[in-house]
Amino acid sequence: MDMHQGIFISFEGVDGAGKTTQVNRLRDELEAMGREVVVTREPGGTPLGGAIRKLLLHGVPGESADIAPRAEALLFAADRAQHVAQVVRPALERGAVVITDRYLDSSLAYQAGGRELTADEVRSLSMWATNGLLPARTYLLDMDPALSHTRLDHDEDRMESAGDAFQRRTRQAFLDLAAGEPDRFRVIDASGTVEDVWRAIRADIADLL
Ligand code: TYD
Numbered sequence: 001m002d003m004h005q006g007i008f009i010s011f012e013g014v015d016g017a018g019k020t021t022q023v024n025r026l027r028d029e030l031e032a033m034g035r036e037v038v039v040t041r042e043p044g045g046t047p048l049g050g051a052i053r054k055l056l057l058h059g060v061p062g063e064s065a066d067i068a069p070r071a072e073a074l075l076f077a078a079d080r081a082q083h084v085a086q087v088v089r090p091a092l093e094r095g096a097v098v099i100t101d102r103y104l105d106s107s108l109a110y111q112a113g114g115r116e117l118t119a120d121e122v123r124s125l126s127m128w129a130t131n132g133l134l135p136a137r138t139y140l141l142d143m144d145p146a147l148s149h150t151r152l153d154h155d156e157d158r159m160e161s162a163g164d165a166f167q168r169r170t171r172q173a174f175l176d177l178a179a180g181e182p183d184r185f186r187v188i189d190a191s192g193t194v195e196d197v198w199r200a201i202r203a204d205i206a207d208l209l
Contacts, residue, residue, distance in 0.1 A: 004035060004036075004095040004096075005095060006091065006092030006093065006094070006095050006096055006097070006098065007092075007097045007098070007136050007137075007208065007209070008088065008092055008098050008100075008133070008134075008135045008136055009026070009097065009098065009099045009100070009135055009136065009137045009138070009139070009208070010099075010100045010102065010103035010105065010135040010137075010138045010139070011023055011099070011100070011101050011102070011138075011139050011141065012102060012103070012105045012106060012109070012138055012139070012140050012141070012174055013140055013141035013142060013143070013148075013174065013190060014143065014145040014148050014167055014170055014171050014174070015145070015148060015149065015152060015159070015160050015167075016145075016148035016149050016150070016151040016152045017141040017142070017143050017148045017151075017190040018141055018148075018151070018190055018194065018197060019101050019102075019141055020101060021194055022139070022141065022194075022197055022198060022201060023039055023099050023101050024039070025194075025198050025201070026099055026201060026205070027039050027099060029202065029205065030097050030205075033209075035096070035097050036091075036094070036095065036096040036097070037096060037097045037098075037099060038087065038088075038091040038096050038097070038098045038099070039099050039100075039101075040083065040087050040088070040098065040099070040100050040101070041100060041101035041102060042076070042079055042080055042083055042100060042101070042102045042103060042106065043056055043057075043075075043076060043079040043080075043102075044079070045079075045083040045087050045088075045100070046079075046082045046083055046086045046087060048078075048079075048082045048086075049079040049082055049083055052075050052076075052078060052079045053079065055067075055075060056072065056075055056076065056079075056158070056159070057157040057158050057159060058157065058158065059158060069111070069116050069117055070117065072111060073107065073111045073117055073121075073122055073125060074125070076106075076107050076111065077107070077125045077126055077128075077129040078129070080103070080104065080107070080126060080129050080130055081129035081130065083100075084129070084130045084131070084133055088100070088133065089133065100135075103135060103138070104123070104126040104127075104130070104134075105138060105140075105174065105177050107122050107125075107126050108122055108123060108126075108173065108177055109170045109171075109173035109174045109177065110159065110170055110173075112173070119173075134184065135184065136184070136208065137184065137186065137204070137208050138178075138181075138184050138185045138186070139185075139186050139188055139201055139204075140174050140175070140177075140178050140185055140186070140187045140188065141188055141190035141197065142171065142174065142175065142187050142188065142189060142190055143171075143189070143190040143191045144171070144191070145164070145167035145168060145170070145171055146164065146167075147191060148190070149167070175187065186200075186201075186204050188200045188201065
């Protein structure tokens with residue numbers, strides 16, 4: 001029988017901060033320690049989520065109207081609801097470590113930090129969607145979006161092309177969220193090398209386990 005307790009970890013930060021690399025490092029480290037690890041992401045961690053992700057990042061083919069802010073928030077919340085029900089909760093229940101590349105703080109930073117909805121509205125929506133599931137630990141990979149964007153190795157999608165002022169507000173929103181929940185968040189300077197960032201995460205992991 002697996003005597004481990006499930007642990008839920010999220011990574012957050014502006015686009016291009018290097019989350020994916022660090023998520024994979026952490027998976028390797030935890031697997032080497034004998035843990036079952038499930039790596040996943042939002043949006044798009046399930047087949048339904050994959051379809052929602054396409055709508056969010058590339059819009060509806062042939063449609064020129066913008067996605068309304070409330071519709072956008074609901075689509076991210078729908079993706080999250082399915083993700084938690086289909087992937088995250090079942091894995092936690094069997095004792096796995098679940099590492100997700102983005103979770104509800106992305107909705108708070110992008111949908112409330114940058115656009116017209118309040119943080120309270122977006123938080124309630126997400127808490128309803130997930131039936132109240134929060135990560136035990138959230139690593140915020142923090143860096144200047146003007147720098148992180150130069151790291152992106154693909155063409156900008158709808159969210160990434162929202163403009164410098166939007167990206168700066170999003171970064172600040174993440175930092176404010178972290179300041180408000182210091183027990184859950186660890187803020188990590190992501191402008192250093194991959195090794196520097198990884199050292200900071202690894203140093204914290206022992207505490208978490
Ligand atoms: P991501 O998968 O990190 O992008 P990529 O694979 O291109 O690096 O995230 C897609 C975009 O969706 C990203 O710009 C952040 C945004 N996003 C939100 O606006 N709200 C959310 O709740 C989530 C999860 C992501």
